[in-house]
Amino acid sequence: MVKNIIVFGAGGHAKTVIDTLEKQGLYRIAGLLDGGKPAGSVIYGYEVLGNEEWLADRAGEIEGAIVAIGDNWRRSQVADAIRSLAPDLPFVSAIHPAAHIARGARIGAGSVIMAGAVLGSDAELGEHGIMYPGASIDHDCRIGRFVSWAPRSVSGGNVTVGDFSAIAIGAVLIHSVTVGEHCVVGAGSTVIRSIPSNTVAFGTPAKPVREREHGERYL
Numbered sequence: 143m144v145k146n147i148i149v150f151g152a153g154g155h156a157k158t159v160i161d162t163l164e165k166q167g168l169y170r171i172a173g174l175l176d177g178g179k180p181a182g183s184v185i186y187g188y189e190v191l192g193n194e195e196w197l198a199d200r201a202g203e204i205e206g207a208i209v210a211i212g213d214n215w216r217r218s219q220v221a222d223a224i225r226s227l228a229p230d231l232p233f234v235s236a237i238h239p240a241a242h243i244a245r246g247a248r249i250g251a252g253s254v255i256m257a258g259a260v261l262g263s264d265a266e267l268g269e270h271g272i273m274y275p276g277a278s279i280d281h282d283c284r285i286g287r288f289v290s291w292a293p294r295s296v297s298g299g300n301v302t303v304g305d306f307s308a309i310a311i312g313a314v315l316i317h318s319v320t321v322g323e324h325c326v327v328g329a330g331s332t333v334i335r336s337i338p339s340n341t342v343a344f345g346t347p348a349k350p351v352r353e354r355e356h357g358e359r360y361l
């Protein structure tokens with residue numbers, strides 16, 4: 143049965159999540175919640191109903207939620223707020239029918255996997271992960287929570303990426319490297335050696351460039 147869900151966020155990233163949900167065809171979008179947009183605005187035919195507080199009174203009418211915010215740290219803050227307002231509300235994942243999910247792959251709740259993305263054999267994408275179009279995570283990778291893979295970023299097998307890290311557009315991670323937590327791997331970089339947590343790294347080969355605070359903007 144089609145479930146009623148709420149999408150949190152009404153910006154550019156939300157448009158891609160809405161498109162993915164529509165193609166997936168499993169959920170009915172009851173509306174959008176975004177404190178930064180006037181209530182009553184309409185995006186792709188879906189109304190902005192208010193901010194997170196809207197949920198407090200109506201949690202019973204809603205069967206699922208997804209946070210459609212591209213920034214990993216902001217997405218986690220909104221997910222935490224939803225958890226405290228509606229602890230029993232499950233997060234759903236948006237998976238495009240043109241994505242390829244290999245045998246044994248596991249997808250954490252609240253994730254978004256867009257068209258042309260590939261999650262490889264026995265690979266694990268943690269909760270609230272994002273794989274943009276053409277992103278590819280190969281076999282046996284372990285990807286933490288709130289990690290984003292920008293368009294055409296790719297990894298070899300057995301790669302580990304810690305929570306909250308962002309792999310930027312077109313980056314390449316060779317097999318078996320580890321990227322720590324709260325890292326940003328810059329656009330077009332080639333990671334051939336592991337990157338410690340809380341680091342911005344870029345270039346070919348990618349080198350640590352500076353340390354990074356939790357939640358520092360990168361988009």
Ligand SMILES: CC(=O)SCCNC(=O)CCNC(=O)[C@H](O)C(C)(C)COP(=O)(O)OP(=O)(O)OC[C@H]1O[C@@H](n2cnc3c(N)ncnc32)[C@H](O)[C@@H]1OP(=O)(O)O
Pocket residue numbers: 274292293309310311326327328329330331342343344345360361
């Ligand atoms: C659907 C979507 O839109 S998904 C999102 C897609 N976008 C992305 O993935 C991009 C994410 N951002 C990046 O990758 C950025 O390059 C970052 C965050 C890693 C670095 O950004 P900043 O720290 O702001 O670096 P800034 O732009 O100030 O550049 C500082 C220096 O580093 C260089 N530099 C920055 N990024 C890179 C890079 N990826 N590769 C090589 N050199 C770089 C700059 O040329 C500059 O060099 P200069 O001082 O000699 O002029």
